[in-house]
Amino acid sequence: MTSCDDRTVVFHQGRVLSRPERGEAALEITRSALEALGLRFDRSIPVDVNNAPHLFVQEVEDEYLAAQLEEHFSARFQDFRRFPNRLDERVWNRLSRARALLEWHRAYGYCPRCGSPTLARSNGGERDCTNPECGTLHFPRTDAAIIVRVVHDDRCLLARQPRFQPGVRSVLAGFLEPGERLEGAVRREVMEEVGLTLTTIDYFGSQPWPFPMNLMVGFTAAAKFPCLCLDGEEVEAADWYTREQVHDDLASGALVLPSTNSISRRLIESSLQDL
Ligand SMILES: [Zn+2]
Structure with missing residues (x-):
């Protein structure tokens, strides 16, 4: 379910869009601001359905678009391990979940059992093998x-x-x-x-x-x-x-x-x- 309160944190090459000098570890961009820049919000993955029902995460692969985002928001993509201040534990855990989910979706595009493509289901909480003879359900791993x-x-x-x-x-x-x-x-x-x-x-x-x-x-x-x-x-x-x-x-x-x-x-x- 989506709403006008939807916000997304954006990653590029494993780095999150942030404003370290303002103490903002991750920009939470609204749906309208994201779509105004030509990004499709429906490609976002929910970060935490229970605690942050309107927060999503999205990977931007295109270099030009990543540079546009940095310029538009006066921000930069940063490795949040290197954030200069100690992040609040809640922020750390949320960013960790966001980044780990992106990594998992990237790594599990193909079924490890049979090699067929997988499809994201359950709001990005699982990926299912598309081969009916296999049908394995894959869940995010740690x-x-x-x-x-x-x-x-x-x-x-x-x-x-x-x-x-x-x-x-x-x-x-x-x-x-x-x-x-x-x-x-x-x-x-x-x-x-x-x-x-x-x-x-x-x-x-x-x-x-x-x-x-x-x-x-x-x-x-x-x-x-x-x-x-x-x-x-x-x-x-x-x-x-x-x-x-x-x-x-x-x-x-x-x-x-x-x-x-x-x-x-x-x-x-x-x-x-x-x-
Ligand atoms: Zn399979």
Whole structure:
């Protein structure tokens, strides 16, 4: 069901139309404004039927149209992970759902079982295989990943992956494998990446991470011994940091922390309070 209250957030190449300098993480554009620019609102997908019945999401693929939108709204398409301020959790979750849905619809255009085209149904909440002999119904999926802050005595482990921006160090992370418990994934990833055995593992919290469609499940853990053995691939450097070292290295610019909007940042900030 649609109404004149309908608004849509617009993505282009995974980035959302926003005005960061005005603190607007995502512009919610009205149906009339969107259609005035030649965009068809009926190609939008509802973001959250229960909590935001009139909010939709739409992907703009055309470069020219994307540039038009930026100019018309004095806005720009931005990766909301890099939004300078910490986003309200409700805003983060809404944008996460919007982006994850777009990614899922893009990825599931063809049935993974038989290769036939799929069609969106139920307001974009499912995609059905068009092959009558298959007929599989596909629903949006979420892949779990673990993220863990490891401490030993009064020091916290900060590691660097080759793909990180210069100076950035963070906590450890990895994907849950089939048949694995979350705690098992924590133990395995920490052993594989830095060679540490853990004594305790505690749940910290979770965060939707729609890049492309993940849930980050956060933990804190204690290492039995501090001796590190790096895998040299996923982790190119890792060191133990006291709270004072973190503060000193941040002040000198030797250390850069991950985005303020990531659970990894919250894990590191909490360790600065706990250590
Ligand atoms: Zn099929």
